[in-house]
Amino acid sequence: xxxxxxxxxxxxxxxxxxxxxxxxxxxxxxxxxxxxxxxxxxxxxxxxxxxxxxxxxxxxxxxxxxxxxxxxxxxxxxxxxxxxxxxxxxxxxxxxxxxxxxxxxxxxxxxxxxxxxxxxxxxxxxxxxxxxxxxxxxxxxxxxxxxxxxxxxxxxxxxxxxxxxxxxxxxxxxxxxxxxxxxxxxxxxxxxxxxxxxxxxxxxxxxxxxxxxxxxxxxxxxxxxxxxxxxxxxxxxxxxxxxxxxxxxxxxxxxxxxxxxxxxxxxxxxxxxxxxxxxxxxxxxxxxxxxxxxxxxxxxxx
Amino acid sequence: xxxxxxxxxxxxxxxxxxxxxxxxxxxxxxxxxxxxxxxxxxxxxxxxxxxxxxxxxxxxxxxxxxxxxxxxxxxxxxxxxxxxxxxxxxxxxxxxxxxxxxxxxxxxxxxxxxxxxxxxxxxxxxxxxxxxxxxxxxxxxxxxxxxxxxxxxxxxxxxxxxxxxxxxxxxxxxxxxxxxxxxxxxxxxxxxxxxxxxxxxxxxxxxxxxxxxxxxxxxxxxxxxxxxxxxxxxxxxxxxxxxxxxxxxxxxxxxxxxxxxxxxxxxxxxxxxxxxxxxxx
Numbered sequence: 001x002x003x004x005x006x007x008x009x010x011x012x013x014x015x016x017x018x019x020x021x022x023x024x025x026x027x028x029x030x031x032x033x034x035x036x037x038x039x040x041x042x043x044x045x046x047x048x049x050x051x052x053x054x055x056x057x058x059x060x061x062x063x064x065x066x067x068x069x070x071x072x073x074x075x076x077x078x079x080x081x082x083x084x085x086x087x088x089x090x091x092x093x094x095x096x097x098x099x100x101x102x103x104x105x106x107x108x109x110x111x112x113x114x115x116x117x118x119x120x121x122x123x124x125x126x127x128x129x130x131x132x133x134x135x136x137x138x139x140x141x142x143x144x145x146x147x148x149x150x151x152x153x154x155x156x157x158x159x160x161x162x163x164x165x166x167x168x169x170x171x172x173x174x175x176x177x178x179x180x181x182x183x184x185x186x187x188x189x190x191x192x193x194x195x196x197x198x199x200x201x202x203x204x205x206x207x208x209x210x211x212x213x214x215x216x217x218x219x220x221x222x223x224x225x226x227x228x229x230x231x232x233x234x235x236x237x238x239x240x241x242x243x244x245x246x247x248x249x250x251x252x253x254x255x256x257x258x259x260x261x262x263x264x265x266x267x268x269x270x271x272x273x274x275x276x277x278x279x280x281x282x283x284x285x286x287x288x289x290x291x292x293x294x295x296x297x298x299x300x301x302x
Numbered sequence: 303x304x305x306x307x308x309x310x311x312x313x314x315x316x317x318x319x320x321x322x323x324x325x326x327x328x329x330x331x332x333x334x335x336x337x338x339x340x341x342x343x344x345x346x347x348x349x350x351x352x353x354x355x356x357x358x359x360x361x362x363x364x365x366x367x368x369x370x371x372x373x374x375x376x377x378x379x380x381x382x383x384x385x386x387x388x389x390x391x392x393x394x395x396x397x398x399x400x401x402x403x404x405x406x407x408x409x410x411x412x413x414x415x416x417x418x419x420x421x422x423x424x425x426x427x428x429x430x431x432x433x434x435x436x437x438x439x440x441x442x443x444x445x446x447x448x449x450x451x452x453x454x455x456x457x458x459x460x461x462x463x464x465x466x467x468x469x470x471x472x473x474x475x476x477x478x479x480x481x482x483x484x485x486x487x488x489x490x491x492x493x494x495x496x497x498x499x500x501x502x503x504x505x506x507x508x509x510x511x512x513x514x515x516x517x518x519x520x521x522x523x524x525x526x527x528x529x530x531x532x533x534x535x536x537x538x539x540x541x542x543x544x545x546x547x548x549x550x551x552x553x554x555x556x557x558x559x560x561x562x563x564x565x566x567x568x569x570x571x572x573x574x575x576x577x578x579x580x581x582x583x
Contacts, residue, residue: 012483017397020387020453024406027450031421034428048427100320107317110309119317121562126324128507128554132528133547136535137327140334143539147330180324231412238414240514245535255416262420262518272424275417282414290408300465301392 032279039272040065050268069273079274082252083281089168089253090236093175094229097183100176101228105187106217109194120188127181135174135245142170142246166248174242179235183228190224191217223292230289234282254278328551335544352545359542362530369527372441373509376448380505381498383449384456389486391457392464410454419518422447426519439521447519448512452505459504463497464490496565503557 041050055062073079108119126134141147142165149161164170194217202212218225240255247253254274261271309317335353339346356362387407394400410418426443430436437443467490475485513528520526534540 013394016386016389017394020383020390020457021399021403021406023383023450023453024387024403024410027422027425027446028406028410028418031425034424035417035421038424048431100323103313103316104320107309107313110313117562117566121558122321123324125555125558126328128558129328129551130511130528130531130547132511132513132531132535133331133543133550134327136531136539136543136547137331139535140539140544141327141330177323177327180320234412235414238416240416241532255414258416258420259514268424271420275420278414278417286409286412289412290405293408293411294404297391297461297465300462 035272035275038269039069039276040067041269041272042066042068043267043269048268049266066269069269070277072270073273073277078252079254079257082254082257083277085252086237086239086254087281089171089175089251090233090239093172093179093236094183094233096172096176097180097232098225098229101180101183101187102225105184105191105224108184108188109191110196116192123181123184123188127178131178132241134178135242138170138174138177138246139165142173165246168247168251170246170248171243171251171253174246175236175239178242179232182231186227186231187221187224190221194220223296226288227292227296230285230292234285234289237282238278331544331547332551335541335548337541337544340541352541353549356542356545356549361525362527362542362546365525365527365530368441368524369510372444372448372526373506375445376452376509377502377506379445379449380452380456381502384453384501384505385460385494385498387453387457388460388464392461407454407457410451411458413451415512415514416518418451419447419515422450422515423518439519440524443519443521444516444524444526447515448505448509451515452508455504455508456501459501460494460497463494467493496568499561503561507554 037053038050041053043049044051051064051066053064053066055064104123108116108123111119139146143149144161144163144165146165148164149158152158153161198216198220199212202216207215238255238258239253240259243251243253243256244259247256258271258274258278261267261274334345336348336350337345338349338351387403390400391404391407422443423439426437426439471489471493472485475489476482480488511528512526513532516526517529517532520529531543531546534543
């Protein structure tokens with residue numbers, strides 16, 4: 001059959017390959033090479049604000065690599081603690097999302113079909129409204145004269161407002177709130193495919209509920225747990241909006257540092273070096289995510 | 303615990319609490335958009351005045367228009383490229399670089415936005431240097447950036463529909479002598495229309511929602527709605543933003559309910575048709 005197409009429409013197959021491939025190559029892959037190149041450049045007060053690492057002379061092209069940006073990041077403890085802070089916040093909030101999301105996904109997968117569709121819609125709906133506005137909602141709830149403090153003072157539990165906004169706690173709340181749907185959906189997709197008869201059999205054999213969960217349900221849905229965790233953890237490492245709006249001076253996150261290097265300091269080479277190190281940290285998680293994504297698709301194709 | 307396959311009171315309670323967590327902040331946004339007072343969380347009486355203020359804010363309304371236009375063009379481009387990409391991943395057996403292509407499609411799903419934004423900006427500056435004149439940053443560059451990451455999401459949606467599809471119709475048409483291009487437009491395309499609509503809406507909302515990437519690649523003349531909202535939120539809470547949020551939530555909920563209703567109806571129709579077919583055979 002394929003020969004038939006090649007005979008009549010040799011261009012069509014070629015076009016379907018070329019358009020998306022070239023688009024993603026030019027606008028997604030090639031830019032990383034440019035970021036890498038500029039991370040070795042020197043910052044200049046010019047437009048664009050960096051030096052060229054290639055200089056053409058009579059004898060040929062000289063490549064001048066400047067490692068200063070990377071050394072700078074090692075010497076200044078700000079960068080190291082921002083990377084560590086981002087990883088810590090990403091790991092803890094991924095775990096919290098799993099803790100809240102797993103029971104929700106489990107319960108949804110066991111509803112009857114109509115209720116299940118409505119529940120799924122209710123999970124997805126918030127993520128179709130603005131991310132920024134959902135983060136903004138928490139400012140009104142957490143600030144000193146916000147809903148939580150007003151309520152606690154009204155019932156007399158506290159006399160002074162608690163400082164919640166601009167603390168790490170507020171960042172955790174914001175991250176878990178905005179990323180929870182990304183955890184629930186892959187978990188649900190796995191749980192709903194789980195044959196209820198397996199659990200039935202385990203119960204019939206006299207297993208206790210927690211034992212059925214730990215040695216049957218949990219391992220059988222591992223792929224969903226990993227996919228959901230990667231969907232939350234990887235973007236959170238580079239998160240900018242949440243630490244900017246909800247965090248305080250003591251919540252250092254690398255996405256915010258990159259933003260400030262670029263927009264406030266106009267230091268494009270250092271911002272590029274920050275991005276390259278972040279990418280290196282995320283290569284392994286992204287590879288794991290890709291592996292599970294493609295395995296999932298092959299399984300459904302088979 | 304009553305056993306497998308059903309929910310216990312415990313899991314249902316957790317689900318209910320989860321929904322309270324997801325919807326309480328949204329509800330508080332809506333309630334306080336009707337508040338008379340400038341202090342967002344102190345109630346002083348019902349009023350529509352912030353909605354009036356919202357529509358009188360020319361800069362904000364301009365930003366809404368910029369965002370809607372970018373999102374509209376992004377959605378069409380992402381659906382076109384994403385559908386091709388999905389066909390490529392699901393239907394094309396093997397070609398050089400398929401593994402690379404798979405990685406190029408899944409990585410944007412999780413790539414931190416600051417990295418995508420920075421790298422695209424540096425690309426545009428680099429191209430400007432290559433051709434000798436700087437590239438005008440504005441709606442065009444935002445459209446390219448949004449199309450790139452939205453394509454990845456559309457591809458996932460369309461690919462998952464393609465993998466679920468029954469291929470026997472395609473094969474029958476090809477056995478009857480239709481070429482692949484014709485099979486795609488006459489058989490495959492109508493069957494994946496729901497996925498294309500879902501992908502279009504997803505791309506539209508992703509574009510409408512993006513702050514970080516647009517901030518990197520936009521120029522001085524093109525401020526998108528999230529950029530405007532962000533700069534205003536940075537100054538502190540404002541009931542005007544609550545009013546905007548309420549209208550946004552209303553629009554999305556309405557679209558979701560309609561989409562759900564259309565999907566439920568077509569599902570029912572399909573079920574009835576397949577039952578009809580079963581009876582005749």
